[in-house]
Amino acid sequence: MQIKEGVHLIQAAPSHRHRTVNLYFIEDEQPTLIDAGYRDEASLKQIHQTLRSMNYDIEDLALIVNTHSHHDHAGGNEGLQKSSGAQIAAHPLEAEIILNPKKAWEKGLRDLQDLVNASGIPKHVERNVMRMRMEAEPARVDVSINRSLEDGSVLNIGSTQLEVVHTPGHSQGHICLYDHNRRILFSGDHILLHTTPNIDKLRHFTDSLRKTLKYDANLIAAGHEPIIKRPKARMLELISHHMRREEAFLRLIRGGEKSTLYELVTDYWGYLSTRHLTLALREGYAHVEKLVEDGKVNVDKKGKIHYYTARNL
Numbered sequence: 001m002q003i004k005e006g007v008h009l010i011q012a013a014p015s016h017r018h019r020t021v022n023l024y025f026i027e028d029e030q031p032t033l034i035d036a037g038y039r040d041e042a043s044l045k046q047i048h049q050t051l052r053s054m055n056y057d058i059e060d061l062a063l064i065v066n067t068h069s070h071h072d073h074a075g076g077n078e079g080l081q082k083s084s085g086a087q088i089a090a091h092p093l094e095a096e097i098i099l100n101p102k103k104a105w106e107k108g109l110r111d112l113q114d115l116v117n118a119s120g121i122p123k124h125v126e127r128n129v130m131r132m133r134m135e136a137e138p139a140r141v142d143v144s145i146n147r148s149l150e151d152g153s154v155l156n157i158g159s160t161q162l163e164v165v166h167t168p169g170h171s172q173g174h175i176c177l178y179d180h181n182r183r184i185l186f187s188g189d190h191i192l193l194h195t196t197p198n199i200d201k202l203r204h205f206t207d208s209l210r211k212t213l214k215y216d217a218n219l220i221a222a223g224h225e226p227i228i229k230r231p232k233a234r235m236l237e238l239i240s241h242h243m244r245r246e247e248a249f250l251r252l253i254r255g256g257e258k259s260t261l262y263e264l265v266t267d268y269w270g271y272l273s274t275r276h277l278t279l280a281l282r283e284g285y286a287h288v289e290k291l292v293e294d295g296k297v298n299v300d301k302k303g304k305i306h307y308y309t310a311r312n313l
Contacts, residue, residue, distance in 0.1 A: 010050045014040030021072045029158030030062035036076035044079045058084045066090040067188025068174040069097040078143045089147035093173025101138035117304040120260030128274045169205025170197040185217040193225045202286040249287045258307040
């Protein structure tokens, strides 16, 4: 589907899931694909077929740009690069993960174990959380990252120039790309129409939203969900959403003598599946961490468990 002249939306999904990812193909002297979709053969097939429907062969693809390293955005790198010979560009923080997913997965396991230990989660629930994460060990990849993208740099692919906008929050090296001529912001997972991305650092995320507010985009080409036709309104809505959530967590902490992270997220979200509990712990920690940084909440450590209390300001 063409979203503006020379820019096409490609939707891809793996065979075992229903969640699609949005990729964007830009027709120019260097035909470019923003994000690579899943590693799954069904996802790769959808990309090949869509390009053929536009009278392009996969060999015509010159450049793949990864907004970030998550498997639904960078998983297709290897298959696409092997079939097309295209170069791949990414922020250096994300390139490190893409090139060595096993190392990143092992670090993620350690970080999750530390978070779980500190959260006060019941032991039987902890076992389910850690087992699910351990079962997600990534496959080895044979891929080359050919171009390193820094904040403010410009990708010239012909008549199209894409400004790199570093937007940490969902991941440390997440980038958006801004097409000044078409006024399109390719947002990856930074800005979505209906949902909010899981965040690792709340302050980074809201600062990144304020950063992208400065661009005169009239359309956001998001990594999931529909195209966003009111960019500034959606960015302000996301900032407001997280401010309200931060206040909600502060009220929960003020309402208890001492609260663990597990108690806070289950009070706020209620019953959660194992997968959603894992995401909620990270999301909740991002908000509580900012409250601690802002001096509104104290954290007391007893053994490995962290207890949060409100400060009297």
